[in-house]
Amino acid sequence: MxxxxxxxxxxxxxxxxxxxxxxxxxxxxxxxxxxxxxxxxxxxxxxxxxxxxxxxxxxxxxxxxxxxxxxxxxxxxxxxxxxxxxxxxxxxxxxxxxxxxxxxxxxxxxxxxxxxxxxxxxxxxxxxxxxxxxxxxxxxxxxxxxxTPDRPFLNLDDTPFLNYDFLKTERYVEFQRKPSIIYLETSRGCPHKCGFCYDPVFHKRKWRSKSPERVVDELEFVARKYGVQQVWFTDDEFAVSKKRVAAIAELMIRRNVKVKWPIFSRANYVVDYDREFLDLIRRSGCDWINFGVESGSPRILDLINKQITIDQVIRSVEILRDNDINAGLSFMIGFPGETLDEMRQTFELIDRCSSMYDKVWIGQISAFTPLPGTALMSECVRHGFRPPQSLEEWGEYYYNDPKNLAHFEKSLFRLIRTITLLTKFDFAYRGYRGAGILERRKVLKLIHYVLCRIAQWRWQRKQFSFPVEWVALDYALSWLKFGER
Incomplete structure (x- = not known):
C-alpha cells in the first residue's frame, strides 16, 4: 500500500x-x-x-x-x-x-x-x-x-462513487448552508471549440459521460450520506445529450431523489427544449439553466468560435421565461481586437435579456483571460499580449484581471477594469436580492448592499466615468494580492 x-x-x-x-x-x-x-x-x-x-x-x-x-x-x-x-x-x-x-x-x-x-x-x-x-x-x-504517450480516457462508469470524507467538511460553507450543496461530475469534456477555453486541449473535444443509472445511483448515495438539498454538476458541458438529461430526470422522479439541480447548457441547446422536456426536468428538481453568451457582437461570437447566435440567446430566454425556469447568463469583454461599439452591443444584449424576465440572472462580466494552449492565444499575442515565460511568471498571473489586457487603448482598458469590478455585484437587477454567504455578517452585508446600489446606478445610466469607488476596490484587492477578481 x-x-x-x-x-x-x-x-x-x-x-x-x-x-x-x-x-x-x-x-x-x-x-x-x-x-x-x-x-x-x-x-x-x-x-x-x-x-x-x-x-x-x-x-x-x-x-x-x-x-x-x-x-x-x-x-x-x-x-x-x-x-x-x-x-x-x-x-x-x-x-x-x-x-x-x-x-x-x-x-x-x-x-x-x-x-x-x-x-x-x-x-x-x-x-x-x-x-x-x-x-x-x-x-x-x-x-x-x-x-510518455497520452493515456486513454477513463470509462467514467468504472470510477468509484465520490466520498467527501477526505475533506474536513465542517470547513466548507457548502455543507453548512441551507440549502446545503454538494458537487458532482457526470461527464467530462466538451465537443465544442470555444477559442478562450482550455477544454479542447485538456479533453481533446471528446465528451464522455456516466450512464443515467450511474448518475442517479451516485446522486442517491451522496444525498443520503451527506443530507444535501442541492447538487451542482461540475461537468464541462452537462447538457450535450438531451436524451441523457431526460433519462436522469425520469430516474430521479421514479426513485424519489429530492434534490435541486441547476445545470449548465448552451443557447443552441436551449432553443430545442420543448415544454414537455422542461416540465420533466423541473418536476425532477431542475429549476435553473445557465449558459454562456460571452458577447452581444456577432463578429466577436465568430472570432471566439462560440457557435451560437444572438437570436438563439433571445429565444432561449423567452423559452425559459415561458416555462418559469431561472436563467443564468454569463458574459466577457476584452477579446482581442474588441471595439467600444462591440462592448456596447454586449451591454445592450444584457439589458434586453434582463428586461424580458425577472428571473434572469446576469453574472459578473468577466475580463477575457488568455490561457496557454487556447486557440485565441496567438491572436492575443498579435495584438500585443506578452504571455508569462516561466512557471514563476504564471504564478503571478491572475484570472479575470484586466491587467492582462493592458495592451488595449487606455480608455478601453479603464472601461474594462470598471465593468469587471462593478458587475461583480448585482448590477443588472433593480432591487436587492441579498448578500448570499454574507447574510449573517452585518457590516459586510451593508457594504455589499451599498456597492450593489452603486453598481445598479452606474449600469442603468451607463455612467462609467470617474469610477473612484471601483478604482479604490481594485487597488485594495491588488494590495492584498488577491487573485481572481
Missing amino acids: AKVLLVYPSLRLLGYRFPYSLIPIANYLKAHGHEAVIFDAQVEDMRDFSPEGYDMVGFSILSGPQIRSALDMAAIVRERAPDTPIVFGGVHATLLPEQTAEHPLVDIVTRQEGEETTCELVETLVSGGDLSAVRGLTYRRDGEVVS
Whole structure:
C-alpha cells in the first residue's frame, strides 16, 4: 500500500474554490488499496502541513496564483522530505507540461485525467519501476524533459462513487448552508471549440459521460450520506445529450431523489427544449439553466468560435421565461481586437435579456483571460499580449484581471477594469436580492448592499466615468494580492 498526499494550494481568493479536482483521485487511490490524504491550503492551517512519511506529494494547479502557492509548498516538501517525489498535475500542468517539468521543484508532471496516472505512478515509484512505462507523464531524464504517450480516457462508469470524507467538511460553507450543496461530475469534456477555453486541449473535444443509472445511483448515495438539498454538476458541458438529461430526470422522479439541480447548457441547446422536456426536468428538481453568451457582437461570437447566435440567446430566454425556469447568463469583454461599439452591443444584449424576465440572472462580466494552449492565444499575442515565460511568471498571473489586457487603448482598458469590478455585484437587477454567504455578517452585508446600489446606478445610466469607488476596490484587492477578481 502506498501513501499519497494530495495538495490543493491557495488561489488567493476572497473566498475559496471547492477542491473538487482532488476528490476523484483520492477515491480512486483508496479503491485500489492505497492511502490518500487531501490538504486544502485554502481552509487549513499551514502549520499543519506535514509532508513527511508519504511516497508522493501531488499538487493540483490552475494557471495563476495557485502556482505560486504550490511552489512555496513544494519548497517545504523539498526541505522537510527531500527524497519524496513532487508531482504537479491539473489544468496548467497539462497545458504547459514541459515548462512545468523544467522547474527544479517539480519532479514529475501528470497530464490530463489524474486517477489512473496517479495510481500507476505511485505504484511504480514504490516498486522502483520504469517511469517510461507509465502513460501520461512528463519529467526530466538525464537533464532532458521527456513525455510518455497520452493515456486513454477513463470509462467514467468504472470510477468509484465520490466520498467527501477526505475533506474536513465542517470547513466548507457548502455543507453548512441551507440549502446545503454538494458537487458532482457526470461527464467530462466538451465537443465544442470555444477559442478562450482550455477544454479542447485538456479533453481533446471528446465528451464522455456516466450512464443515467450511474448518475442517479451516485446522486442517491451522496444525498443520503451527506443530507444535501442541492447538487451542482461540475461537468464541462452537462447538457450535450438531451436524451441523457431526460433519462436522469425520469430516474430521479421514479426513485424519489429530492434534490435541486441547476445545470449548465448552451443557447443552441436551449432553443430545442420543448415544454414537455422542461416540465420533466423541473418536476425532477431542475429549476435553473445557465449558459454562456460571452458577447452581444456577432463578429466577436465568430472570432471566439462560440457557435451560437444572438437570436438563439433571445429565444432561449423567452423559452425559459415561458416555462418559469431561472436563467443564468454569463458574459466577457476584452477579446482581442474588441471595439467600444462591440462592448456596447454586449451591454445592450444584457439589458434586453434582463428586461424580458425577472428571473434572469446576469453574472459578473468577466475580463477575457488568455490561457496557454487556447486557440485565441496567438491572436492575443498579435495584438500585443506578452504571455508569462516561466512557471514563476504564471504564478503571478491572475484570472479575470484586466491587467492582462493592458495592451488595449487606455480608455478601453479603464472601461474594462470598471465593468469587471462593478458587475461583480448585482448590477443588472433593480432591487436587492441579498448578500448570499454574507447574510449573517452585518457590516459586510451593508457594504455589499451599498456597492450593489452603486453598481445598479452606474449600469442603468451607463455612467462609467470617474469610477473612484471601483478604482479604490481594485487597488485594495491588488494590495492584498488577491487573485481572481
